[in-house]
Amino acid sequence: MQSNELSLIERSRQGDVDAFEELIKDYKKIAYNIALRVLRNVEDAEDASQEALIKVFKNIQNFNMQSTFKVWMYRIVVNTCIDFKRKKNLNVVSIDETIDLGGSVQIHREIADDSNNPDILIEKHFDNKLINDAVNKLEDDYKTIIILRDIQGFSYSEISEILTCNMGTVKSRLNRARKNLKEILENELRIQC
Amino acid sequence: MNCDEIRNLIFSYIDNEADEDEKLLIEEHIENCDECKKELEEYRKIIKALNDLPDEEPPAGYCKRLHEKLLNSKVTVFKDESVIESNTPKKRKSKYGWVKYASLAAAVVLVFTVAAINNLKLSGMKSTENNIAYDSAEPSAPQAAPRAESPAELKSYSVRGNEFADQDYNNQERIASEESGYAGVKDKISTMSLDTREMKIIKSGTIYAQTEDYDNFLKDLEDKISSLGGFIENNNTEVYQVHNDNKLMYGNLKLRIPQESFYELISYLESFTEVRRKNVSENDVTKEYYEKDNKVKNLEIQEQHLRDLFEKAQTVEEMLQIENELRRIRTEIDALNISLADINDRAAMSTINLEVEEVKGAAFTIKGEKSVWERAREGFINTVNSIVRGFGNFIVSIISAAPIVVPAAIIFIILLFRIKKYWKKKI
Numbered sequence: 001m002q003s004n005e006l007s008l009i010e011r012s013r014q015g016d017v018d019a020f021e022e023l024i025k026d027y028k029k030i031a032y033n034i035a036l037r038v039l040r041n042v043e044d045a046e047d048a049s050q051e052a053l054i055k056v057f058k059n060i061q062n063f064n065m066q067s068t069f070k071v072w073m074y075r076i077v078v079n080t081c082i083d084f085k086r087k088k089n090l091n092v093v094s095i096d097e098t099i100d101l102g103g104s105v106q107i108h109r110e111i112a113d114d115s116n117n118p119d120i121l122i123e124k125h126f127d128n129k130l131i132n133d134a135v136n137k138l139e140d141d142y143k144t145i146i147i148l149r150d151i152q153g154f155s156y157s158e159i160s161e162i163l164t165c166n167m168g169t170v171k172s173r174l175n176r177a178r179k180n181l182k183e184i185l186e187n188e189l190r191i192q193c
Numbered sequence: 194m195n196c197d198e199i200r201n202l203i204f205s206y207i208d209n210e211a212d213e214d215e216k217l218l219i220e221e222h223i224e225n226c227d228e229c230k231k232e233l234e235e236y237r238k239i240i241k242a243l244n245d246l247p248d249e250e251p252p253a254g255y256c257k258r259l260h261e262k263l264l265n266s267k268v269t270v271f272k273d274e275s276v277i278e279s280n281t282p283k284k285r286k287s288k289y290g291w292v293k294y295a296s297l298a299a300a301v302v303l304v305f306t307v308a309a310i311n312n313l314k315l316s317g318m319k320s321t322e323n324n325i326a327y328d329s330a331e332p333s334a335p336q337a338a339p340r341a342e343s344p345a346e347l348k349s350y351s352v353r354g355n356e357f358a359d360q361d362y363n364n365q366e367r368i369a370s371e372e373s374g375y376a377g378v379k380d381k382i383s384t385m386s387l388d389t390r391e392m393k394i395i396k397s398g399t400i401y402a403q404t405e406d407y408d409n410f411l412k413d414l415e416d417k418i419s420s421l422g423g424f425i426e427n428n429n430t431e432v433y434q435v436h437n438d439n440k441l442m443y444g445n446l447k448l449r450i451p452q453e454s455f456y457e458l459i460s461y462l463e464s465f466t467e468v469r470r471k472n473v474s475e476n477d478v479t480k481e482y483y484e485k486d487n488k489v490k491n492l493e494i495q496e497q498h499l500r501d502l503f504e505k506a507q508t509v510e511e512m513l514q515i516e517n518e519l520r521r522i523r524t525e526i527d528a529l530n531i532s533l534a535d536i537n538d539r540a541a542m543s544t545i546n547l548e549v550e551e552v553k554g555a556a557f558t559i560k561g562e563k564s565v566w567e568r569a570r571e572g573f574i575n576t577v578n579s580i581v582r583g584f585g586n587f588i589v590s591i592i593s594a595a596p597i598v599v600p601a602a603i604i605f606i607i608l609l610f611r612i613k614k615y616w617k618k619k620i
Contacts, residue, residue: 017264020263021259028256032249036249046252046255050255050258053263057266057267058266126239131239131243151243151246155210156205156208168433168434169550171433182235185239
């Protein structure tokens with residue numbers, strides 16, 4: 001950890017708002033973007049990321065220097081966003097489950113499991129919307145890990161600290177998340193064809 | 194090494210987090226295997242696309258609003274003592290204070306109740322005094338009990354939810370029957386169904402657990418489930434990591450279990466694995482179920498009417514019209530019956546989604562490296578526990594000895610005074 005960051009942390013602990021803002025200058029955009037990806041909505045993303053940053057400020061006394069400040073901060077951001085989502089009870093749509101639209105209307109969502117045109121992923125070009133939609137269809141755990149690793153580019157060890165789980169779990173969850181994402185993409189592209 | 198094992202390794206390879214041996218293995222394999230090469234390319238492309246997703250700029254004024262919130266939070270955090278600037282934490286404080294005193298009072302009542310009952314058992318005398326003590330203690334016991342258990346259990350909460358739903362349902366029924374053309378019939382049905390109504394609750398759970406021996410765990414689990422009358426609907430097992438020639442397994446299981454054994458299975462899982470995440474929900478669909486059920490009954494009555502009409506029909510046109518209508522009703526009935534059967538099935542058989550991960554290596558290292566801090570913590574907890582226990586015993590023994598000790602102490606003090614006076618007189 002740089003000495004500059006250390007002194008900023010020290011000043012933030014004494015309640016220096018300016019020092020804290022300097023400290024999170026490089027991180028808040030990423031925090032906002034993580035929130036935006038989890039919550040998919042500009043207002044919620046702002047509320048949740050700011051709530052998280054304030055939590056960081058209030059709890060900076062409890063930061064024990066065992067991990068880097070960055071990792072500790074993002075842990076709070078990720079947890080706050082997930083709690084925020086849970087509280088808002090955004091309807092989480094699982095990808096192959098019966099969805100009840102009230103009354104007697106029921107829709108079955110299923111992922112088709114035929115791999116007849118396997119070259120579809122290589123040949124097609126993905127635009128940002130397609131990728132975004134596919135990420136949004138992932139389950140929360142998988143989405144979080146894809147956001148952290150593939151969109152924001154954290155290393156495995158950083159992710160294991162942010163999510164407080166061991167490396168094996170990070171690897172296996174990432175594997176499964178990517179496999180799921182690939183299936184979703186293949187499915188989407190097939191529909192487009 | 195086969196393709197499946199390679200495919201679990203390619204992700205760390207893509208991320209540059211694979212070690213040298215794995216790298217070599219993969220590169221060698223890819224030279225000869227077009228399938229895996231293609232897979233690798235596909236993932237590279239997806240990951241690149243994810244990487245290239247642009248970051249959004251926070252909305253205008255984001256920093257300013259954050260700054261204000263930070264200043265506000267500073268007021269509450271750093272000047273907690275000042276009354277004017279932070280009245281919200283003050284309020285909260287008084288609210289918590291109430292809870293604190295209430296729980297303290299409950300605890301005191303509880304201690305006295307226990308002591309009184311204990312005393313009764315210890316002395317075993319049949320004197321009237323004891324009877325009085327017992328009588329006065331009894332009504333306070335149920336008062337204290339619910340307070341102690343007050344962190345409401347999921348179960349009791351959902352029961353309350355049901356009551357509410359029932360009320361709602363009754364009201365709706367009444368309104369519906371007043372409006373409906375089939376008023377008489379519907380009324381009969383609703384009163385009938387109210388008597389025989391059975392709760393339809395769909396229980397489901399998600400559990401994420403770790404185990405040290407996956408194969409044995411799975412075998413035991415299978416036995417347990419079949420003994421409970423359930424089955425494994427879906428078993429998806431894979432090797433997710435190879436660790437010193439040990440294959441570490443990962444399984445994603447979907448368990449179906451008769452709803453009455455749901456909690457038994459969950460506690461079984463909790464005792465045989467290390468549960469990392471658990472989510473249990475009970476979804477009440479009673480209202481929905483009986484609404485559909487009533488719809489079916491009404492439709493059947495309608496169908497009967499149409500059949501009667503059909504008998505009386507004279508022209509072909511009429512017959513065709515009635516037949517059309519009959520077909521429409523029949524399809525609707527069938528659709529409703531299917532969803533009723535579906536609800537029945539889901540209510541009778543609960544679902545548990547179980548993720549199990551084998552963690553041989555990880556568990557060993559944690560056990561091996563029990564740090565000084567951890568041991569100190571254990572010791573600390575043990576000490577605190579024994580202090581609490583000792584304190585409890587102390588109070589119990591004091592209170593149970595009180596009937597003897599208090600008069601004895603009074604006599605002792607009186608004697609002391611007498612003796613002092615006596616000595617003073619003498620001097």
